[in-house]
Amino acid sequence: MGKTKVEKIVEDLVQPILKKEEFELVDIEFKKEGPHRYLRVYIDKPGGITLDDCQKVSEQLSEKLDETDPIEENYFLEISSPGLDRPLKKDSDFEKFKGENVEVRLYEAIDNKKVIEGELLELKDNIIKLNISEIGLVEIPREKVAVTKLAIKF
Structure with missing residues (x-):
């Protein structure tokens, strides 16, 4: 399944942030769950991602998303590690x-x-x-x- 337009835009916005922080982009999801939409960005680094790492990326990406405003509907932004059962996509x-x-x-x-x-x-x-x-x-x-x-x- 291909990436949505939103996922492609978010990938372009988040990659420079991740490069600067030396993190890896694992995946991006833009999904509707119940009445809400979620924009999830999964990141990783050798040794694993910390809560502080997620917060750092969340703050920087939120700023970029506010500037460009590429998503019309309301959504929740979540930055997360891929977890122990990490999907292999690339x-x-x-x-x-x-x-x-x-x-x-x-x-x-x-x-x-x-x-x-x-x-x-x-x-x-x-x-x-x-x-x-x-x-x-x-x-x-x-x-x-x-x-x-x-x-x-x-």
Whole structure:
């Protein structure tokens, strides 16, 4: 699914802020939930994001959004870390998390499974390659994937 116009505008506004602070943009969502709209910006850095980091970005981005006023309706701005089960969206995410356990949720089942978990080997030619302990190498076309995220082990 592609980015909305608002998400593209916000990405252009937030990138210089994140570059200056040496943070990474993980994702942007502009969603309606119940009667409210939310603009969520997920950021990260090595070692993780703190509340102070979120506040710093929130203040700077709020100022830019007030100046340019690209969003007509009312919304809540949220700056957040991607969490432990961080989604992998960009090609660079797949490269960065090679060797990690991931959970791949599919649009339609493959071998009667809609959720596949295994070690991320690589993303190449839009094919996600996993090593699954019970069966070995599994190759999943990216277009069949609803979401790929880091798997949490307790």
